[in-house]
Amino acid sequence: DQQVKQNSPSLSVQEGRISILNCDYTNSMFDYFLWYKKYPAEGPTFLISISSIKDKNEDGRFTVFLNKSAKHLSLHIVPSQPGDSAVYFCAASAQTGANNLFFGTGTRLTVIP
Amino acid sequence: DVKVTQSSRYLVKRTGEKVFLECVQDMDHENMFWYRQDPGLGLRLIYFSYDVKMKEKGDIPEGYSVSREKKERFSLILESASTNQTSMYLCASSNDGNYGYTFGSGTRLTVV
Numbered sequence: 205d206q207q208v209k210q211n212s213p214s215l216s217v218q219e220g221r222i223s224i225l226n227c228d229y230t231n232s233m234f235d236y237f238l239w240y241k242k243y244p245a246e247g248p249t250f251l252i253s254i255s256s257i258k259d260k261n262e263d264g265r266f267t268v269f270l271n272k273s274a275k276h277l278s279l280h281i282v283p284s285q286p287g288d289s290a291v292y293f294c295a296a297s298a299q300t301g302a303n304n305l306f307f308g309t310g311t312r313l314t315v316i317p
Numbered sequence: 318d319v320k321v322t323q324s325s326r327y328l329v330k331r332t333g334e335k336v337f338l339e340c341v342q343d344m345d346h347e348n349m350f351w352y353r354q355d356p357g358l359g360l361r362l363i364y365f366s367y368d369v370k371m372k373e374k375g376d377i378p379e380g381y382s383v384s385r386e387k388k389e390r391f392s393l394i395l396e397s398a399s400t401n402q403t404s405m406y407l408c409a410s411s412n413d414g415n416y417g418y419t420f421g422s423g424t425r426l427t428v429v
Contacts, residue, residue, distance in 0.1 A: 213357065238417060245326070247407055247420030248360075293360060305418060307352075309359035 207231045208296050210308035218316050223281040225311050227294030230275065234296040238305065239268060239279050242291045251292070252279070284315045320344070323408050323421035330428050336395040338424050340408030348411045349391035350418065351375075351383065353404040360407065366391055398428045 209228045217223045227237075235256040240248035254261040254268045254277065261268050267280045281288055294308040324339035342349065350365040352375075362375030364383040372383050380402060384392045391410075395402055405425050409418040 210359075240420075245423065245425070247321070247409075247422045248418075249420070250417050253417065304362070304365070307360040309357060 206309070207234075208294055208306045208308040210292075210294055210311050212311050213309070214312045214314070216314045216316060217284045219286055220283045223279075223284045223288065223313055223315070225279040225281075225292050225294075225313065227277045227279075227308055228275055229277075229296050229306075231296070231298065231306075232275070233298040234306075236297045237268070237270060237277050238295045238297075239266075240293040240295060240307075241288075242293065242310070248293055281313075284313075286315045286317050289313055289315045321408055321410050321419050321421040323406075323424050325424050326422065328424060328426045330395075330398050330426065332399060332428055334395075334398045334428075336398045336426065336428075338393040338395075338406055338408075338426070340391045340393070340421055341389050342391075342408075342410040342419070343389065344410070344412075344419075345388065346410035346412050346419075347388075349385065350409040350411075351381075351391065351393045352407045352409065353377070354407055354423075355404050363393065395426075398426075400428050402426065403428045 238253040239251040241251045242248040252263050252266050270277045291310045291312045293310045295305040321342045330336050351363040352360045366372050366385045382394045405423050407423045408421040411418045
């Protein structure tokens with residue numbers, strides 16, 4: 205049962221515009237959320253995270269928003285650049301229990317020059 | 318910087334072969350993980366380990382085993398490779414209390 209869902213397998217955006225990647229989760233015990241970025245033939249690399257005590261975290265062009273009541277988070281990239289083209293994975297963790305991350309299925313972002 | 322090294326970038330093996338995928342991390346992390354990545358399925362956890370000689374099954378352990386004889390090394394073993402094990406395999410490590418993982422570059426395994 206997929207506890208973390210990314211319902212859009214792909215997204216295309218023009219360079220300079222905003223990219224919005226969405227993620228939904230079902231487990232109310234999740235309290236820490238991360239986004240990873242993956243280029244082909246490379247491992248995922250950590251991008252940005254957010255704790256459940258916050259509803260927004262910003263790092264340069266990347267902002268993650270968390271809506272706990274809706275069990276939804278989103279990653280905003282502004283402005284989008286061609287180098288942002290990659291697969292983005294959302295991940296979640298619960299403070300209690302195992303130190304495990306649950307990953308979504310990923311969204312392939314293509315930024316068109 | 319933490320480094321997680323996977324021994325092979327690309328492997329081609331025959332059906333029925335025993336396959337070893339090696340992973341080494343250099344930052345004394347307690348936790349190590351093996352995932353496989355398949356299109357449309359994302360990252361699925363195969364096995365993980367919280368300590369030397371300790372292992373736990375993940376979501377899809379069937380057809381796999383693991384070994385962690387030393388803290389820095391976590392090996393994934395395909396006892397008898399099958400074509401449905403063709404995939405990208407990713408190793409990761411983390412410290413207790415740190416929910417972020419550091420991943421290796423992955424091993425693209427093709428079973429023919």
